[in-house]
Amino acid sequence: MTDSLPSSEAKQARASEAADRAFRWLTAAMALAVLVILGATGFSMFWGGRLAFQTFGLHFIVSTDWDAVSHQFGALIPIYGTLVTAAISLIIGVPASFGIAFTLTETAPRWLRQPLSVAVELLASIPSIIYGMWGLFVFAPFMAADIEPWLNDHLANAPVLSTLFTGPPIGIGMLTAGIILGIMIIPFISSVMWTVFNAVPPQLKESAIALGATRSEVMMKVTLPYTRNAVVGAIFLGLGRALGETMAVTFVLGNAHEFAKSLLMPGNSIAAVIANEFTEADSPIYTSSLIALGFLLFVVTFIVLAIARLFLYRLGRIEGARP
């Protein structure tokens, strides 16, 4: 077709085709960069941690050692702290998020819904370092002065709770860190929840209401079953955040490398150890052990976040399939 055009126009058409192809390749390269970044991040953690993995092998994951002088490092204490604080955060964050989503979709007056959701989203935009500072200077002293003495007084004789919730009331510790994490993940979980609750077809809810269902019954028997996948996805999303959060917990965990049964005792988490000790690491094996911890964190959060996205995408597909 270009042959029949005058030569200058043909040249122009060819140039514009070349520009089109170049532009397309440019955008493709940038999109590929997203994949490369994730892959390179994982690989660089693995590469940086290889000395620790070679030296300690699988023992690294089950060892409680953390001795910078004799060069013995193990990840069990930080792993334990990460899991415990994340578990506490879910226990607080999930019910609170569900309550907010229920209020926002079913019971709050319409004029209040917008400001309420903006307020909850504000929690997500506060930088984590501010949570950390507030935790260190305000919340930890409050825990030490008011909450922890009360726990010590009232739970001393309870069977399991006494091990978990009694101890020195110092404010800094796994319970404090877990509570702060719980507050931090609320906006992430609740915003997904109320988005999907709002997306439930009104006919389904109206049918249930017509049969005489209360608002709670509509939620538990219609909305929740309909959006189950997305709700699970939202919880995993919050878990991913809680596992990887750094600054907020670094301030209030206490950077302790001893195993403690009590949640009131200082502990550690993977992210907090790295933040606290990375610039002070004075031997290759020390640095490598910290990067190896980063690799473990990367792998675990990758899996958790991938599960979250799979659950959320499944919902998207079901909704897309509906007319």
Added chain:
Amino acid sequence: MNLLVLRRKLFDAVMIALSLGATAFTLFWLAWILWTTVTQGASALKLSIFTQMTPPPGSDGGLLNAFFGSFMMVVLGVVIATPIGVLAAIYLAEYKRGTRVAGVIGFVNDILLSAPSIVIGLFIYELLVLPFGHFSGYAGGVALAMIMLPIVVRSSAVALELVPPETREAALALGLPRWKVTLSVIARAARPGIITGLLLGVARISGETAPLLFTALNNQYWTANPGAPMANIPVVIFQYAMSPYDNWHALAWAGAFIVMLFVLTLGIITRVVFRQGARS
């Protein structure tokens, strides 16, 4: 029969009350954190914060070098993340919409979106600090760009997909080449959404601390050279808050207050831009 009705009504009332309680519980923490930051920060605010450098222990000073360093690194992050992010979004939304390739890249992007920022910090340390043998403002800026990139990709792709297909067809029918249609017609139509993403990204990276700890580190003195370690507000807040000195604590609160004010203002601007985009 009556008992059943009573039980159902009771369950309903309890659940509504608990949910209201959960909402109040969340707002209570929000108010507490905001209140602490505002009162502590406002009482620590002085003019010298904007005119003096970060002080050695025990003496007075300001945060000027840290503000400047943060500004430089955020600008660097935006300059790197914006073109990459928007072009990647164009590939996903314009060339590969609905395909498996777009699905996989979008999936990976969503994972990066909530990946732990400390891991990004370690990655940039391995990439840009270790080979050069010293911490630098460049490394800090690149680390911030990594955090910002997935936000830009996500919101730009969504904005581009919302442009009506007729717009594209009309522009193509005029005989414009595809790249020109994409950049000057479709990207322009999607501009409010793209800008929203950029603002969200800036808000996110201006408070990020973890990725800067091992990349930009800190610098007690004024430097405009990003090739050297560079002071920045988040790391200064971290180090000063962890210190035992009261005047350092006050500076940390002042820094935290200003960062929070900045982030919340950006949030409001984002909403306004987004609403204008939705109206037009």
